[in-house]
Amino acid sequence: MASLRxxxxxxxxxxxxxxxxxGAPSPPASPLYPPVVASITAKSKxxxxxxxxxxxxxxxxxxxxEEKLRLYGKLQRPKYTVYPQTFALNADRWYRSFTKTxxxxxxxxxxxxxxxxxxxxxxxxxxxxxPEPAAVEAPAAVEAPGAAEAPGAAEAPGAAEAPGAAEASGAAKTSEPAAGAAPYLDIGELRSLAxxxxxxxxxxxxxxxxxxxxxxxxxxxxxxxxxVSTLAASLSSRNPLLAACSLDLxxxxxxxxxxxxxxxxxxxxxxxxxxxxxxxxDNPHLQIRVPKQxxxxxxxxxDLGDVPVIDHKPSKLPLFKKQYENxxxxxxxxxxxxxxxxxxxxxxxxxLKRERFIRERLEDQIEVVYRSNGIxxxxxxxxxxxxxxxxxxxxxxxxxxxxxxxxxxGKYFAFFCYQLNTLALTAETIKNNPRKNICWGTDSKxxxxxxxxGNVKGFNDEVLLQLIRFLLNRPKEx
Amino acid sequence: xxPGVRQAQWLTKTKLVEGLPPAVQAIVDNPALGLQxxxxxxxxxxxxxxxxxxxxxxxxxxxYCPVLFENLIHLCRSMSGxxxxxxxxxxxxxxxxxxxxxRESILLQVRGLSGILMNSMTPIPPVASQEEIxxxxxxxxxxxYPIAPTIDLQEVxxxxxxxxxxxxxxxxxxxxxxxxxxxxxxxxxxxxxxxPEQLRAKMLMFAFGNALAKAKALHGNDPKVLEQPVVVxxxxxxxxxxxxxxxxxxxxxxxxxxxxxxLVWIDSDQNLYERAQxxxxxxxxxxxxxxxxxxxxxxxxxxxxxxxLHGTV
Numbered sequence: 001m002a003s004l005r006x007x008x009x010x011x012x013x014x015x016x017x018x019x020x021x022x023g024a025p026s027p028p029a030s031p032l033y034p035p036v037v038a039s040i041t042a043k044s045k046x047x048x049x050x051x052x053x054x055x056x057x058x059x060x061x062x063x064x065x066e067e068k069l070r071l072y073g074k075l076q077r078p079k080y081t082v083y084p085q086t087f088a089l090n091a092d093r094w095y096r097s098f099t100k101t102x103x104x105x106x107x108x109x110x111x112x113x114x115x116x117x118x119x120x121x122x123x124x125x126x127x128x129x130x131p132e133p134a135a136v137e138a139p140a141a142v143e144a145p146g147a148a149e150a151p152g153a154a155e156a157p158g159a160a161e162a163p164g165a166a167e168a169s170g171a172a173k174t175s176e177p178a179a180g181a182a183p184y185l186d187i188g189e190l191r192s193l194a195x196x197x198x199x200x201x202x203x204x205x206x207x208x209x210x211x212x213x214x215x216x217x218x219x220x221x222x223x224x225x226x227x228v229s230t231l232a233a234s235l236s237s238r239n240p241l242l243a244a245c246s247l248d249l250x251x252x253x254x255x256x257x258x259x260x261x262x263x264x265x266x267x268x269x270x271x272x273x274x275x276x277x278x279x280x281x282d283n284p285h286l287q288i289r290v291p292k293q294x295x296x297x298x299x300x301x302x303d304l305g306d307v308p309v310i311d312h313k314p315s316k317l318p319l320f321k322k323q324y325e326n327x328x329x330x331x332x333x334x335x336x337x338x339x340x341x342x343x344x345x346x347x348x349x350x351x352l353k354r355e356r357f358i359r360e361r362l363e364d365q366i367e368v369v370y371r372s373n374g375i376x377x378x379x380x381x382x383x384x385x386x387x388x389x390x391x392x393x394x395x396x397x398x399x400x401x402x403x404x405x406x407x408x409x410g411k412y413f414a415f416f417c418y419q420l421n422t423l424a425l426t427a428e429t430i431k432n433n434p435r436k437n438i439c440w441g442t443d444s445k446x447x448x449x450x451x452x453x454g455n456v457k458g459f460n461d462e463v464l465l466q467l468i469r470f471l472l473n474r475p476k477e478x
Numbered sequence: 479x480x481p482g483v484r485q486a487q488w489l490t491k492t493k494l495v496e497g498l499p500p501a502v503q504a505i506v507d508n509p510a511l512g513l514q515x516x517x518x519x520x521x522x523x524x525x526x527x528x529x530x531x532x533x534x535x536x537x538x539x540x541x542y543c544p545v546l547f548e549n550l551i552h553l554c555r556s557m558s559g560x561x562x563x564x565x566x567x568x569x570x571x572x573x574x575x576x577x578x579x580x581r582e583s584i585l586l587q588v589r590g591l592s593g594i595l596m597n598s599m600t601p602i603p604p605v606a607s608q609e610e611i612x613x614x615x616x617x618x619x620x621x622x623y624p625i626a627p628t629i630d631l632q633e634v635x636x637x638x639x640x641x642x643x644x645x646x647x648x649x650x651x652x653x654x655x656x657x658x659x660x661x662x663x664x665x666x667x668x669x670x671x672x673x674p675e676q677l678r679a680k681m682l683m684f685a686f687g688n689a690l691a692k693a694k695a696l697h698g699n700d701p702k703v704l705e706q707p708v709v710v711x712x713x714x715x716x717x718x719x720x721x722x723x724x725x726x727x728x729x730x731x732x733x734x735x736x737x738x739x740x741l742v743w744i745d746s747d748q749n750l751y752e753r754a755q756x757x758x759x760x761x762x763x764x765x766x767x768x769x770x771x772x773x774x775x776x777x778x779x780x781x782x783x784x785x786x787l788h789g790t791v
Binding site for chain 2: 252
């Protein structure tokens, strides 16, 4: 009848005047309308953020790591190629701002424990006093409480005390870790191995003259390969990680990331806000990869300094944009069990040799070359390792990734240790991210003075010791 | 065409013995070496070289052959924790070798880049006993009448008879004894690579050249029978097939065709693995061949390691 038709005209949700609603309407079991969200294809900021969210969900939901990496680097756009070995002035400040890295001079304090166990080897009379009774242990323990947990703190009381007492207490304290390590390290034998490698490459083996501008491939390159392979082989008995490691010559390391935002300057996308994209393509001379991760140096949330903030565009460095494949690669594919990095060795090319800088009166830039190489290469390597484990900028790392690097030009060696605490460097994720990546680095020191007549003059044991400490680095369980 | 090894035998006055010498075979069969644990790592090493080493789909032979060699050497070197005398070895790349000798009034010379040479501070002890060496007197070298034995060799006017491995290293080099030569056939195109037979002949000639140069450096240039035979080993591979060779120089008297001969033991065509599949082969939605290394032969790696350890164990 009329009232029925009218009611139908009004539709199911509407009420007629005389009908009263008894209290609140019972809520429907499921929402009647789909949720109101922004469009996917519109040209609006809301649509853009909805598209980004969908992309993030796709990457989160990827089944395998290879699929995740493929989706992460699927979209190709012009990006800045960052070269770790660069002649740009003050490049290390720029690279630190791109990668949110803090530079701490000197080596991390964790290395001090290994140093003491190695130093006691040289000082055999001290080692003779090492198994002294606990009477010496007790005052030493009282003076430096919790020395085991804070090896950095142990350094300070050790240095503050009188040298004689410090030696004895240092030797007594390290009786535990030294006993855990193998019998003492024969520095003389390792030194002779290093000298033999150097002499063979530079003196004994007759080679043709070096090719033009390829001096580094003639002597320093082969010397570095020989040195590292023989040292790694002879130290593998002491470090089970080295016994299971994978030694690669001339591998490839790539990493792609976004950091910051800019406005597109020209082209059909002019005026849009885009993330700034970077890509590092690195070829270290030698790479050691291990199946177990190196232990963390400092906790994940530590703050050891400031990250430089640079107001200019990256192209002022100079950095140039190119569009090509977005690769993330640590040196071997995801299926490799040796997926964590241990140490990398970089050889500086002829273009960046010290004499050139001195000739152009840029002596202060010599150290910058080593530092920028260390920071950029290590960031790329550790970040690629983290991505191989499934972390990315939206899913930040839950444990720090540590790797080491040695940058050399054949004679001068600089040592770097990098701890990756965060991968979240994109414009949205960096807003509430207090974590910073940390890089410890030394200045470059010469390994020897000169090679003459079959003799190596002025061999520097410090550099060799630091190299050995690097190679002996391993997780605490091993 | 004359097969390569037989020609090389005549040119170097050598008797061929199939298989590895008993001293090396004893190292292979020795259980105390712990070769079983190394099998797992050897498999990983092969997978790394053939499958995982590149950002592209599959590495090319120019890349995987040297990488496989480096990885195998790294595995062998890591045994120096157990055998400290292994650290008295040094690898030398791009050595040039030159040696001259006379064979039935034909002057022969071996020259060229002999691949990768591993030197050691101590020489390898002789592999064959005195009786075996004297027994080679009865052996008659195979001739190829009517083909001259110098067929396919390049005839050049040699003005300077260059003669030693000292040509490659200066005097006073502590690692003075050549231990093993490694030959990597890593060219991508099959036509640029040596076939196994030719590779064995090349290995024999270069091992002979190194041994002769060392013998002349130790005992002088006069042709004579050596009291201390010089032993040089040689391994050649194309990334999958391995050729193992142990050469013992018993005499530098090479002009005549009789007398004591040199000895060579050859173990040829040893496969390290059957095939390496980078991407699984799928026919009609069914996986026919899964990805990975199939048919891994641990014996080949054991022989490689035994040749490496020979002389120190």
